Amino acid sequence: DTEVTQTPKHLVMGMTNKKSLKCEQHMGHRAMYWYKQKAKKPPELMFVYSYEKLSINESVPSRFSPECPNSSLLNLHLHALQPEDSALYLCASSPIPLLQGTGVGNSPLHFGNGTRLTVT
Amino acid sequence: AQSVTQPDIHITVSEGASLELRCNYSYGATPYLFWYVQSPGQGLQLLLKYFSGDTLVQGIKGFEAEFKRSQSSFNLRKPSVHWSDAAEYFCAVAPNSGGYQKVTFGIGTKLQVIP
Numbered sequence: 001d002t003e004v005t006q007t008p009k010h011l012v013m014g015m016t017n018k019k020s021l022k023c024e025q026h027m028g029h030r031a032m033y034w035y036k037q038k039a040k041k042p043p044e045l046m047f048v049y050s051y052e053k054l055s056i057n058e059s060v061p062s063r064f065s066p067e068c069p070n071s072s073l074l075n076l077h078l079h080a081l082q083p084e085d086s087a088l089y090l091c092a093s094s095p096i097p098l099l100q101g102t103g104v105g106n107s108p109l110h111f112g113n114g115t116r117l118t119v120t
Numbered sequence: 121a122q123s124v125t126q127p128d129i130h131i132t133v134s135e136g137a138s139l140e141l142r143c144n145y146s147y148g149a150t151p152y153l154f155w156y157v158q159s160p161g162q163g164l165q166l167l168l169k170y171f172s173g174d175t176l177v178q179g180i181k182g183f184e185a186e187f188k189r190s191q192s193s194f195n196l197r198k199p200s201v202h203w204s205d206a207a208e209y210f211c212a213v214a215p216n217s218g219g220y221q222k223v224t225f226g227i228g229t230k231l232q233v234i235p
Contacts, residue, residue, distance in 0.1 A: 004163070006163075040228075041227070041228075042210055042225035042226060042227055042228055043164065043210075043225050044225075045222065045223070056222070088161075090163055090164070109164075109166075109223060110166075111156075111163035111164040111165070112163050113161075113162050113163040114161075114162070114163050116161065
């Protein structure tokens with residue numbers, strides 16, 4: 001069982017819908033991530049939060065809006081998506097906070113099982 | 121900028137045979153290196169990681185990887201493959217300063233195991 005929980009597992013939405021993806025972890029990690037993975041492609045970083053503050057936005061379109069309401073939760077709000085946004089959306093967490101420390105850490109990313117999103 | 125190359129998109133091995141998956145990286149210094157495995161429709165599970173020290177790293181499920189600085193490689197090996205090892209394998213690299221904020225994944229190698 002993964003220690004990072006993502007809901008829902010599957011989501012189908014129209015281009016005019018508003019929906020949200022949720023991610024939760026209780027490992028005390030202070031960095032949380034959203035990745036997007038298209039079929040037969042590697043995961044691509046979208047956003048990173050450190051101490052509940054957005055620290056990296058990889059030039060993601062504004063139709064994707066992340067939110068980190070507390071240290072355990074990470075949301076991704078979706079609005080006016082396009083069919084090409086259909087993908088597996090992976091949440092991850094890490095105990096190493098961004099821009100802190102010497103970088104000599106021992107704990108890598110912990111991934112959830114993802115939300116399979118289909119935009120029709 | 122860091123990058124990862126996995127030259128083999130698809131590999132087929134017989135159950136019980138040995139396995140080696142190749143990974144080469146490009147980075148100005150020695151980065152942090154990882155191997156992840158992904159089963160269909162699932163998230164990624166860490167197999168092993170290299171930060172420093174011993175260049176031969178042991179991981180879960182009987183996997184190991186060897187860091188070779190001179191070849192900029194971090195190949196994954198397993199002496200005897202099991203049918204349950206069929207999955208997608210991703211090599212990944214992260215900068216060795218500032219944490220894990222920009223983990224870059226290779227394109228992945230799909231492993232097929234035949235009886």
